[in-house]
Amino acid sequence: MISFTFNNQKIEAIEGMTIAAAIFSTGEKVLRQTRFGGDDRSIFCGIGICWDCVVTVDGVINQRACLIQVSDGMVVTS
Amino acid sequence: MKSPDAIVIGAGIAGASCALALTNAGLTVLVLDRGPVAGGTTGAGEGNILVSDKDPGPELTLALRSRDLWFDMQSDVGDHFELEAKGGIVVARHDEKPLKDFAAKQRAAGVDVQEVGDRELHELEPFLTPEITSGVFYPQDSQCQPMLAAAHVLRAVRLRGGQVITGATVKAIDTSGGRVQGVQSDKGNFSSPIIINATGTWAGDIATMAGSHLPIAPRKGFILVTAPAPKLIHHKVYDSDYVANVASSDADLQTSTVVEGTRAGTILIGASRERIGFDGRMNVDILRRLAAQATSLFPILRDIQLLRAYRGFRPYAPDHLPVIGEDSLIQGLWHSAGHEGAGIGLAPGSAHLITAQIIGKTPFMDPAPFSPKRFQAGAA
Amino acid sequence: MIAIIGAGPAGLSAAAAATRRGEEVIIIDSSSQLGGQYWRHLPSARNDSHSLHYDFSKAQKLFDELLSQPLLTRYSNSQVWQAEKCGDQFHLYILRNGVEEKVVADKVILATGAYDRTIPFPGWTFPGVMTPGAAQAMLKGHGVLVGKKVVIAGTGPFILPVATGLAESGAEIVGLFEFNNPFRWIFNLHGLLLNPSRIAEAFYYLKKLQKHRVKIEFGKKVESATRSSAVVDGTEIECDVIAVGWGFAPDVTLAGILGAQLGVDSDGTVIVKVDRRQETNILGLFAAGEATGIGGSTLSMIEGRIAGGGRGGLSRWRAQVFANGLKKVYPVPSILTKNLPEETIICRCEEVTRGQICTSIDELGAQSARTAKLFTRAGMGLCQGRVCGRNVSEIVADHLVQKVSDSERIAGGQRPLAAPISLGELGDGLAKKF
Numbered sequence: 031m032i033s034f035t036f037n038n039q040k041i042e043a044i045e046g047m048t049i050a051a052a053i054f055s056t057g058e059k060v061l062r063q064t065r066f067g068g069d070d071r072s073i074f075c076g077i078g079i080c081w082d083c084v085v086t087v088d089g090v091i092n093q094r095a096c097l098i099q100v101s102d103g104m105v106v107t108s
Numbered sequence: 109m110k111s112p113d114a115i116v117i118g119a120g121i122a123g124a125s126c127a128l129a130l131t132n133a134g135l136t137v138l139v140l141d142r143g144p145v146a147g148g149t150t151g152a153g154e155g156n157i158l159v160s161d162k163d164p165g166p167e168l169t170l171a172l173r174s175r176d177l178w179f180d181m182q183s184d185v186g187d188h189f190e191l192e193a194k195g196g197i198v199v200a201r202h203d204e205k206p207l208k209d210f211a212a213k214q215r216a217a218g219v220d221v222q223e224v225g226d227r228e229l230h231e232l233e234p235f236l237t238p239e240i241t242s243g244v245f246y247p248q249d250s251q252c253q254p255m256l257a258a259a260h261v262l263r264a265v266r267l268r269g270g271q272v273i274t275g276a277t278v279k280a281i282d283t284s285g286g287r288v289q290g291v292q293s294d295k296g297n298f299s300s301p302i303i304i305n306a307t308g309t310w311a312g313d314i315a316t317m318a319g320s321h322l323p324i325a326p327r328k329g330f331i332l333v334t335a336p337a338p339k340l341i342h343h344k345v346y347d348s349d350y351v352a353n354v355a356s357s358d359a360d361l362q363t364s365t366v367v368e369g370t371r372a373g374t375i376l377i378g379a380s381r382e383r384i385g386f387d388g389r390m391n392v393d394i395l396r397r398l399a400a401q402a403t404s405l406f407p408i409l410r411d412i413q414l415l416r417a418y419r420g421f422r423p424y425a426p427d428h429l430p431v432i433g434e435d436s437l438i439q440g441l442w443h444s445a446g447h448e449g450a451g452i453g454l455a456p457g458s459a460h461l462i463t464a465q466i467i468g469k470t471p472f473m474d475p476a477p478f479s480p481k482r483f484q485a486g487a488a
Numbered sequence: 489m490i491a492i493i494g495a496g497p498a499g500l501s502a503a504a505a506a507t508r509r510g511e512e513v514i515i516i517d518s519s520s521q522l523g524g525q526y527w528r529h530l531p532s533a534r535n536d537s538h539s540l541h542y543d544f545s546k547a548q549k550l551f552d553e554l555l556s557q558p559l560l561t562r563y564s565n566s567q568v569w570q571a572e573k574c575g576d577q578f579h580l581y582i583l584r585n586g587v588e589e590k591v592v593a594d595k596v597i598l599a600t601g602a603y604d605r606t607i608p609f610p611g612w613t614f615p616g617v618m619t620p621g622a623a624q625a626m627l628k629g630h631g632v633l634v635g636k637k638v639v640i641a642g643t644g645p646f647i648l649p650v651a652t653g654l655a656e657s658g659a660e661i662v663g664l665f666e667f668n669n670p671f672r673w674i675f676n677l678h679g680l681l682l683n684p685s686r687i688a689e690a691f692y693y694l695k696k697l698q699k700h701r702v703k704i705e706f707g708k709k710v711e712s713a714t715r716s717s718a719v720v721d722g723t724e725i726e727c728d729v730i731a732v733g734w735g736f737a738p739d740v741t742l743a744g745i746l747g748a749q750l751g752v753d754s755d756g757t758v759i760v761k762v763d764r765r766q767e768t769n770i771l772g773l774f775a776a777g778e779a780t781g782i783g784g785s786t787l788s789m790i791e792g793r794i795a796g797g798g799r800g801g802l803s804r805w806r807a808q809v810f811a812n813g814l815k816k817v818y819p820v821p822s823i824l825t826k827n828l829p830e831e832t833i834i835c836r837c838e839e840v841t842r843g844q845i846c847t848s849i850d851e852l853g854a855q856s857a858r859t860a861k862l863f864t865r866a867g868m869g870l871c872q873g874r875v876c877g878r879n880v881s882e883i884v885a886d887h888l889v890q891k892v893s894d895s896e897r898i899a900g901g902q903r904p905l906a907a908p909i910s911l912g913e914l915g916d917g918l919a920k921k922f
Contacts, residue, residue, distance in 0.1 A: 044630075046520070046531045051630035059615040059728075065336060065373060066839045072615030073634075074836070074875075076622025077525055078518065079603045079739075081870035082836055090411045092335045092870065092908075096625070097518070144859040145852065151862055255862045259852035266853075274855050335870055335908060372838075372865060377911075392570055392581065392917075400915030410912025416872060417904050 034104035036085075043100045050076070050083050050095035061085055061095050062108040109271045112138040114302040114466070115291055117278055117314060119143075120150035121254050121452050122444045123306035124261040125459035127270055128181070130304075133467050137270040138300070140293055142277035145262055146255040149308045149451060152420025154331060154368070154376050155254040157453035160196040160246035160346070163210075164217035166477040167429060171450065172218060173472055174457025175248055181257075181456050185264040189257035190371050196249030196344040197224070197232060199240045199405070207348040211244045220248050235340050235408040249344055251368070254452045281318040281441070288318065288440035302466060304442045309423040311431070311445030315480075320437040323483050324446045326421035329378065330394050332402075335413040336373030344368040345405060346379075365401040367409075375412065377402040379449075424448040425483070432458045432478035434465065436485070442466070443480050489514065490796075491580055491593035493568055493742060496524020497785040498777025498792035499599030500550045505796030506597075507559040514591060515554075516563040516582060522551050524601055525621065526785050528628040541628065542649060542689055546789075563591075567907040571596075571746050573770060578746070581922070588913050590922045595772045597795045598743055598760065599788075602736035602778035605757075607824045608842075608879060610832050611713030612732075620650040620733040633659050635729030639718040641665040641710045642733040644818045645784075648693040648704075650731060655700040663718065663725050664697070665708040672817040679813025682806040683786070709824075734820045737878070738779045744902040748773055752894045753781045755815045756878070758901035766795035783811030825882040834883060835876040837869020845880060846887050855888065857881040857896060872903050 031042050036053055043052035050073045053061065060070040061083050074082040076096050083095040086107045095106075114130050116123045119141035127137045141147065157175050162168040182191045200207040208223065215221040224232065226241040262272050276295035281303065283289060290299030305314045305322075315322035346366045366379045377398050395417055403409045425431055425446040435441040444458045461478070464471035490506050492499045495517035506513050523529055527547040541547070554560055563584055570581040580591045604619035611617065620640060626632045637660045640651045651664050673680055680687055697704070710732050712719045718730045736757075740750055743760040748768035751761040760768060760775040767774050776795040777788035787807035794800045828834075830843030848854040848863040857880050860866065866880045867873030873880070877900040885892045 044534070046533070047630050047632075051626055051632045054626060054634060055630075055632045061615075064839055069613060069839075070615050071613065071836075073618055073622050073626070074606075075603055075619050076625040077603060079871060080836065080875045084870065091337060092413055096622070099520070144855050146862065147859070255859075256852075259848075259854075259863060263852060272853060274853060332911075334911065372868075392572065392922075396914055396917045399911040400918050403911050403915050410915075411910055413908035413910050414905065414914055415870065415908055 032100065032102040034100050034102070034106060036106045037108055047100055048096055049085060049087070049098050049100055049106055052100050053095065109136065109138050109298070111299045112136045112271070113300065114138075114304060115140065115298055115300045116304040116306055117141070117291070118148075118306035118308065119145045119258065119262060119272060119274060120148050120306065120308055121146070121258045121261075121455040122308065122447065122458060123304065124258040124265070125181070125455040126304045126306055126444055126462055127265045128185070128261050129456070129459040129463040130466070131265050131268050131270050132184070133463050137265060138298055139262060139265065139270065139272040140276045140278060140291065141274050144274050145272070146258040148310070149420050149422060150254045150258050152331070152418060153254050153452055154366070154378055155190075155252045155257070155452050156344070156449065157250040157252060158196060158344075158450065159214075159219050159248050160198055160244075162450075164213050166473070167450075168214070168217055168219070169473050170454055170457045170461075170478075172248075173460070174454050175250060177456035177460060178250065178252065178453075181261065185260050188260040190253040191250065191257075193247065193250045194343055194368070196246040196346065197229070197243050198246070198346045198348050199229070199236070199243035200348045201240060204242055207244060219246065221246060233342060233345060235406050236345065237405060237407055240405075251344065252452065257452075278314065278317070281314070283319055283438055286437070286439055288438060301440050302442065303440060304444060304462065306444045308445055308451065309421045311423060311443060315435065315441075315443070318435070318438045318441050320435045320441065320484065322431060322443060322445070322480060323426055324423045324431070327424050327448065328419055329422055329449065330391070330398065330417055330419050332377040332395060332398050332417045333415050334375040334377070334409070335415045337375060337412050338373070339369055340408055341367055341369040341375060341406060347401065347405065365398065365405060367402045367405055374415070375409065422448045423451070427482070430454060430458065430478055431480050431483070432461050433475050433480055436479070436481040489593050490595045490597060491516065491578065491591055492597045492599060494524060494599035494601055494777070495519070495522045496526050496599060496601050496777065496788065498601070498788040498795070499524065499597070500554060501789040501792030502597045502599060502776055502796035503554055503560060504550055505793045505798035507554070507557045509797050510559070511797070512559050514561040514563060514593070516566045516568060516580070516591070518565065518567045520564050522554065523547060525625065528625055530629065530631055534631065542692055568742060569905055569907040569909045571742055571906070573746060573773070576772065578772065579922075581917075583907060583909060583913070586913070588909070588917055588920070596746075596774065597766075597792075598773070598775040598779055599777045599792060599795075600739040600742060600779045602738045602782060603874070604733040605735050605737045605820070605878070606732065606875060607734050607820070608828060608832050608834050609710060609712055610829055613833050613836055614713055614715050616715070616728055617713050617730045617732070620647055620731040623654060623729065623731045624650050627653050627657055633657055635727070636660060637662045637727040638729040638731060639663040639665070639710065639720070639725055639727045640731045641667070641708070641718075641720070643667045643820065644733065644735045645690065645814070646733060646736075648690065648697070651702060652693045652696045655697060655702055661697070661700065661702040662727050663720060664702055664704045665710070665720060666704055666706050667709045668818050669706050670817075673813070676813035676816050679810045683810040686810060734824070735818060736778060736782045737874075738782065740779055740901045741903045741906045743768065743773075743775060743779065745904070745906060746770055746773055748775070750898045750901055752897050753815070754812075755782065755819070756897065757782060758897050766791055781811065782815070783807065784814065787811050822882060822886075825879055826886055834879055835864075835866035835869060837871050838865040840864045840866040842883060845883055849884065849887050854884070857884040857892075858899065860884050873900065
């Protein structure tokens with residue numbers, strides 16, 4: 031198991047899992063808020079097409095949570 | 109409306125501005141476009157309303173007035189097109205003397221120019237590379253969303269009694285005794301003593317159709333659009349090669365950078381200029397050069413993703429001055445074209461010049477330098 | 489050298505056919521594993537792997553063959569972001585683990601597949617509303633259940649394996665709704681009769697679902713969603729996930745970038761036009777699988793084989809008849825994009841509502857989807873209209889009382905970049921002298 035943080039919460043994950051899978055496995059669905067309406071969003075297409083699940087990964091914005099695999103110590107924010 | 113007072117061909121920003129100015133002067137106006145509103149160069153532009161890139165001379169005089177007319181137009185039709193005086197910053201990477209000399213000349217011509225040192229520059233643009241330590245700030249430089257501007261201006265024209273027909277291709281321009289009589293289009297024929305050619309890159313074709321001629325050619329430009337990001341860039345930021353490029357006649361590809369943020373959160377990187385006709389293919393090398401230049405100005409952009417790139421064709425005349433005024437061969441045919449990359453900024457000023465001449469008022473400046481006559485004298 | 493883009497059923501079959509003929513092949517795929525969306529599976533390190541997929545042995549055989557094939561080079565975690573044809577050769581610019589590389593190939597086979605087609609409804613942006621493909625990818629790729637109480641709806645045979653997989657893994661399927669009536673197959677019986685294995689597969693799923701007491705209901709759809717329920721036929725069903733899919737949309741971006749002729753299929757999707765050898769109008773550029781028309785994995789494999797230089801034969805015809813039947817039995821009615829409430833979000837990225845799109849037509853004179861998009865920013869966001877493009881076109885056409893033209897549909901499939909690239913990586917390409 032490896033661990034990373036999502037909005038400062040520590041999450042354990044199996045190596046090879048995507049960020050979205052790791053977060054979903056904790057029961058959480060909300061990945062981010064939209065930039066105009068501030069509405070909660072989550073995964074939608076799940077395969078990298080729709081970009082609804084974008085999060086900030088180690089400071090880099092607009093990263094698709096459904097594609098990027100977690101790594102130990104990764105810092106993910108909405 | 110079979111016989112309007114004036115027919116404007118072209119529903120881009122040049123045509124829309126003319127239609128509004130003429131309507132406000134009391135004329136009934138018909139606007140025709142073969143495509144949709146803002147379907148040509150207007151729809152492919154950043155929305156630049158600049159004074160910073162212009163040499164003292166008639167174009168700068170026009171640009172200064174036109175910039176103020178943009179804000180008048182906003183008061184007239186409403187705050188619908190994201191007009192903002194965001195200000196421009198020009199920086200020099202190597203030799204800053206030409207930049208400062210240029211600024212001094214502009215200041216003498218009435219442009220608001222402020223030289224900024226290291227600290228002030230990085231207060232204005234916190235993410236600008238620390239390697240650059242001075243620049244010139246132009247608070248008058250502004251920006252709008254040009255498609256929305258054309259659409260809302262034309263909406264005002266319609267509400268004030270004008271008519272706009274899109275998807276109407278002009279097939280012929282009727283003339284008799286060296287005077288325009290009207291146009292034939294695939295959506296009907298219309299007669300009018302005044303026809304305004306505001307067709308941008310295609311203005312030469314319309315001139316030919318009327319039996320005149322105009323040497324307007326397309327110059328290709330790319331704009332890179334990034335994924336939306338938080339506000340990283342607060343002004344339009346240019347490297348000073350841009351100023352040199354605009355005034356260049358070199359046909360080779362040249363790139364220099366303009367980087368700016370938009371209200372939608374995307375960052376626009378633009379200003380590649382290439383004169384190779386209408387071939388619209390993507391050129392990966394230009395994308396790379398623009399990206400490399402933008403990230404060297406703003407290293408923080410390295411992690412920002414390019415989302416799309418689009419190209420537009422900037423209409424230009426051989427002497428790089430716009431063509432604004434009545435045709436010297438065909439009476440009643442007026443041109444507002446060939447504004448190159450400055451068409452958005454110069455549109456209301458050009459409309460003002462044309463309208464003043466049509467209704468017999470004294471224009472705010474001598475329109476002679478822009479007259480189409482300069483290209484038509486030999487053929488007359 | 490042949491470059492194959494996509495490692496799903498079509499791409500892998502093409503790779504197998506080409507390497508068997510002694511060709512050198514490079515296969516480029518965005519995932520870390522072979523299989524594509526269809527044969528997505530858990531990493532081999534996790535031993536609970538393959539039980540979730542019907543007839544996985546076919547896939548495993550291909551994986552085994554290709555993984556030991558010395559003529560095959562694998563680029564995993566790789567996306568082609570840009571491509572050019574220079575003379576007789578193709579230059580592919582690839583982001584491999586985020587770093588740009590260039591690959592030059594004499595022949596390119598596009599096996600880029602498809603993604604779920606979605607249609608807006610009130611509440612469809614709430615977390616928990618997703619495509620069946622998303623639920624499937626989380627389960628098959630990671631063993632993660634997207635929710636405890638799941639509603640599955642839409643149309644097409646794909647919703648059956650998704651429902652089955654979720655039920656088998658412990659989710660409660662609180663509703664399974666197929667909008668179209670299965671009796672429509674009666675008019676396309678030859679498609680079924682020629683492909684008896686497909687009937688067997690359907691019964692496999694239905695039997696499993698029966699075991700979990702899941703009943704499939706026909707002629708119903710999800711009308712709206714709240715944060716914790718779906719409204720179906722006026723009845724509120726409590727659930728934490730709603731998976732709705734309306735068939736698939738082919739991914740034709742790279743074909744468009746390379747200048748290949750695109751066409752519109754009978755289901756209105758934009759596809760790559762190919763000849764009998766799966767070659768496009770661009771010499772040396774081939775396409776196979778869903779990108780040439782939605783037809784399922786069997787047809788994809790056959791097309792892949794042909795593109796790789798192998799034979800198709802009668803099996804192709806049989807699978808094609810089945811694919812044609814699918815489009816007739818599971819149509820997506822145009823009524824779905826009509827009468828949506830004004831405040832319904834159509835473009836998820838830029839949060840553009842149906843009302844805003846209609847206002848751009850009524851007030852600003854937008855007379856086409858292209859102009860409506862420019863005025864409202866619909867389709868201009870991160871996904872570049874992949875999700876909303878077709879729906880915006882339908883809404884604009886409906887509002888103008890027009891039909892969406894083929895040329896507009898095709899224009900909607902054209903994008904200048906096949907994948908985003910960071911400006912840093914893009915600029916660094918200058919020094920690499922590609």
